[in-house]
Every structure is written in structure tokens, then in C-alpha cells.
Amino acid sequence: MSKGERTRQTILDAAVDLASERGFEALSIGLLAERVGMSKSGLFAHFGSREELQIAAIANAAERFAELVFKPAMAAPRGLARLEAFFENWLSWVDRGGMQGGCPLQAAAHEFGCRPGPVRDAVVAHFRQLEQDLGRAVRLAVDSGELRADTDVGLLVFRLLGIVLAFYHRRDLMSHDDASADTRAAFAALLAASRRGSPDAAVAIDGASKA
Amino acid sequence: MSKGERTRQTILDAAVDLASERGFEALSIGLLAERVGMSKSGLFAHFGSREELQIAAIANAAERFAELVFKPAMAAPRGLARLEAFFENWLSWVDRGGMQGGCPLQAAAHEFGCRPGPVRDAVVAHFRQLEQDLGRAVRLAVDSGELRADTDVGLLVFRLLGIVLAFYHRRDLMSHDDASADTRAAFAALLAASRRGSPDAAVAIDGASKA
Numbered sequence: 001m002s003k004g005e006r007t008r009q010t011i012l013d014a015a016v017d018l019a020s021e022r023g024f025e026a027l028s029i030g031l032l033a034e035r036v037g038m039s040k041s042g043l044f045a046h047f048g049s050r051e052e053l054q055i056a057a058i059a060n061a062a063e064r065f066a067e068l069v070f071k072p073a074m075a076a077p078r079g080l081a082r083l084e085a086f087f088e089n090w091l092s093w094v095d096r097g098g099m100q101g102g103c104p105l106q107a108a109a110h111e112f113g114c115r116p117g118p119v120r121d122a123v124v125a126h127f128r129q130l131e132q133d134l135g136r137a138v139r140l141a142v143d144s145g146e147l148r149a150d151t152d153v154g155l156l157v158f159r160l161l162g163i164v165l166a167f168y169h170r171r172d173l174m175s176h177d178d179a180s181a182d183t184r185a186a187f188a189a190l191l192a193a194s195r196r197g198s199p200d201a202a203v204a205i206d207g208a209s210k211a
Numbered sequence: 212m213s214k215g216e217r218t219r220q221t222i223l224d225a226a227v228d229l230a231s232e233r234g235f236e237a238l239s240i241g242l243l244a245e246r247v248g249m250s251k252s253g254l255f256a257h258f259g260s261r262e263e264l265q266i267a268a269i270a271n272a273a274e275r276f277a278e279l280v281f282k283p284a285m286a287a288p289r290g291l292a293r294l295e296a297f298f299e300n301w302l303s304w305v306d307r308g309g310m311q312g313g314c315p316l317q318a319a320a321h322e323f324g325c326r327p328g329p330v331r332d333a334v335v336a337h338f339r340q341l342e343q344d345l346g347r348a349v350r351l352a353v354d355s356g357e358l359r360a361d362t363d364v365g366l367l368v369f370r371l372l373g374i375v376l377a378f379y380h381r382r383d384l385m386s387h388d389d390a391s392a393d394t395r396a397a398f399a400a401l402l403a404a405s406r407r408g409s410p411d412a413a414v415a416i417d418g419a420s421k422a
Contacts, residue, residue, distance in 0.1 A: 021325055021326075023236060023322055025234060025237060026236060100325075102321070102324055102325055109380060109384045110234070110313070110317065112384075113380075113383035114231075114232055114311075114383055115233070123384065124384060128385070154389075154393065155397060155400075158377050158381070158393045158397060159373075159397050159400075161377045161380065162370075162373030162377030163370070164373075165373055165376035165377055166372045169320065169372065170369070172324035173331075174335060174338060174339070178365075182366055183369075185363070185366055186369060186370050186373065189366075189404070
């Protein structure tokens with residue numbers, strides 16, 4: 001890495017940390033310059049505009065996510081073990097990444113969700129990649145025979161995402177002590193219902209109607 | 212309502228609409244004054260500070276939520292019917308409230324989740340109320356015998372919240388066509404597993420180990 005590349009990386013790391021605490025809307029060139037101890041003009045030499053900085057910071061956060069969540073999960077054997085590793089890494093990556101606030105990618109999702117443009121496109125690209133990677137992990141657990149052959153992969157990915165979003169909500173906003181206990185219980189219950197040999201929903205409903 | 216109260220209400224409605232589109236961080240007295248066609252000093256006569264305005268806007272959004280989600284659900288019979296009405300009202304309240312962006316209370320949850328203070332307290336109060344109301348609706352469905360007697364009420368509330376958060380994510384950020392289809396399928400599957408007469412998770416896991 002050249003000196004210029006190292007400086008750029010230092011700026012982006014600080015930008016992601018700041019966005020974790022305050023969101024991307026609060027990410028001004030001035031505030032960031034103060035954090036990294038550089039002049040505003042020094043920062044502008046690396047990023048021509050606030051938007052360019054936001055896009056690069058989101059890409060940097062997405063790379064950290066891949067390093068801390070996806071890649072180590074790939075070391076686990078295909079199937080449920082890998083899916084479980086993926087999920088556990090996902091729950092802990094914000095802390096392991098040394099970020100003091102919430103998930104910066106989730107912050108970006110909220111801030112740019114309803115504002116079309118290149119920043120939103122960068123956020124959408126990350127979550128599309130996440131859905132693909134998670135979908136592949138689910139499919140391998142179906143192929144290994146651990147999950148039911150009729151598992152709705154897209155629906156399971158959707159429900160896994162919901163559990164993580166509820167975890168962030170409880171941890172960051174509600175300061176619940178049991179945030180990770182409920183989160184792991186929800187994950188275990190969801191997978192139990194999808195395991196090969198478990199009765200499907202139709203049977204469960206039928207059972208209820210006879211009760 | 213006096214003229215002053217009506218003006219205050221007009222300002223707060225515009226503030227919530229703006230927060231739905233842009234978040235609360237973007238909610239400046241200047242931008243809001245422009246939206247409602249008042250002078251900045253006229254707005255300051257109603258709200259002494261930006262923080263006071265943010266707190267009042269969050270309270271206003273929470274009242275809209277109660278009017279559009281909780282109160283109409285109370286008209287449904289106790290039990291699953293009321294829980295289903297609660298859920299359906301929750302999915303549609305942003306649209307029915309005429310807001311052009313995402314859920315303003317969810318935006319506030321993200322922006323202030325990691326920033327202690329009176330604004331965050333207002334957001335937490337809303338979500339605590341929501342958890343209580345939803346918990347009561349679940350408990351009545353247990354009491355009516357429709358849900359299993361050993362239902363973990365707190366966990367079910369957590370999982371319902373996760374489904375709605377994933378719905379917002381898909382609808383607002385990912386622009387999925389099937390956002391509400393997956394959402395309703397997730398809700399149906401979750402309730403099916405909690406229905407009286409359905410096998411519990413332990414049985415499902417046991418079944419899987421024998422498969």
C-alpha cells in the first residue's frame with residue numbers, strides 16, 4: 001500500500017466508525033477531518049465530494065462485513081454448521097470490527113432507503129450480495145440433507161434477516177439484557193422447523209384444527 | 212382546538228412526513244418552515260429548539276401509530292383475529308398515514324438508538340408501549356386457547372418485530388415486488404408453529420435426529 005492508499009484507508013475506517021455512531025447524514029468532511037487530525041483540504045484531496053466519501057465508506061463497511069462474517073463462515077463445513085457460523089459472525093461483527101455504535105450498513109439502509117441515487121445503489125449492492133451469500137449457505141444445507149428438501153430458500157433468508165434486525169433493535173435501541181438470548185432462541189426455532197424430518201406447517205395447522 | 216394548537220399540529224404532521232422521507236437528522240427548523248410556508252421565527256414560537264421539535268414529532272408519530280394500528284385492532288375479537296389485525300395494520304400504517312417514505316419511528320430508532328438523551332427516550336417509550344400492546348395481544352390468543360399454553364410471549368413478540376423490520380427493509384431499500392408475500396408467509400409460518408396442537412420445537416428436533 002502506498003502512503004496515499006494508507007491515508008485513504010485511515011479516513012474510510014474513521015468514516016465507518018463515525019457512521020456507526022451517528023449515521024451517514026452526520027458524516028461531514030469537517031467532522032471527519034477533525035477525527036483523523038487532517039485539514040479539510042487534505043481530505044478533499046482524497047474524496048472530491050461528500051457523496052463520493054459516503055459511497056467509499058459504504059464499500060469499506062461492506063468489505064469489513066465480508067472479512068468478518070462471510071469469509072470465516074466459509075471455513076466451516078458446508079451445511080448447517082456453515083449457516084450457524086454465518087449467523088453467529090453476523091451478530092458479533094459490529095463489536096469485533098471495533099465499532100462503537102450500531103451496524104453502519106443498517107444505518108445506511110435507513111438513511112438512503114427512500115433516496116434514489118448512487119449512495120443508495122451502494123447500500124443495495126451490499127444487501128443483495130448478503131442475500132445471495134446467505135441463500136447459497138441455506139441451499140447447501142438443503143443439499144446436505146440437513147434442511148428439508150422443500151425449504152423455501154428466499155423465505156428462510158428473509159426470516160434470518162428479520163431476526164438479525166430485531167437483534168440490532170433490541171441491543172442498540174432497547175438495551176435489553178436478553179437481546180442475544182432471544183435472538184439465538186429465534187434462530188434455533190426457525191432452523192428446527194426447517195430441519196429434515198420436522199413436520200411442515202400444513203401438518204402443524206392440521207394438528208391445531210384437530211386439537 | 213385553538214388556532215395555535217392547529218398550527219402546532221400542522222407543523223408536527225409535516226415534521227413526521229419529512230422524517231419519513233429524510234430522517235430526523237435532516238429535520239431542520241429552516242427546511243420545515245419552508246414546507247409549511249411559515250417563517251423560521253414563527254416555528255420557533257411553537258418549538259423552542261430542534262430537540263423539542265424532534266421529541267414532539269416522535270410523540271405525534273407514536274399517536275398516529277396508535278390510531279392506525281392499535282385502536283382498530285382492538286375492534287377485532289380477542290385472540291388470533293386481533294393479533295392478525297394488529298399485524299396487518301402495522302404493515303400498512305405508513306401508507307395509510309399518507310407518509311411518502313419509510314416508518315418514521317424506525318428512522319428515529321436508527322438515528323437515536325446509540326445517542327442517549329431525551330429524543331432517544333421518546334423513541335424507546337414508543338417501542339416499549341408497542342411491545343406491551345403486542346405482548347397483551349399474544350397473551351389473549353394463548354388465553355383463548357388458540358396459541359399453545361407454553362408459548363414464549365416475549366420471544367414471539369421479538370420474532371413478530373423481526374418480520375416487520377425485514378418487511379420495511381425489503382420494501383424501502385430493496386424494492387422487492389414480493390415484500391408483503393414473504394412477510395405474510397413468515398407470519399403464517401410463525402403462528403402455525405405456535406398454534407395449539409402443533410408439535411413443539413423439541414419434537415421437531417427429535418424428529419430430525421431420527422430422519
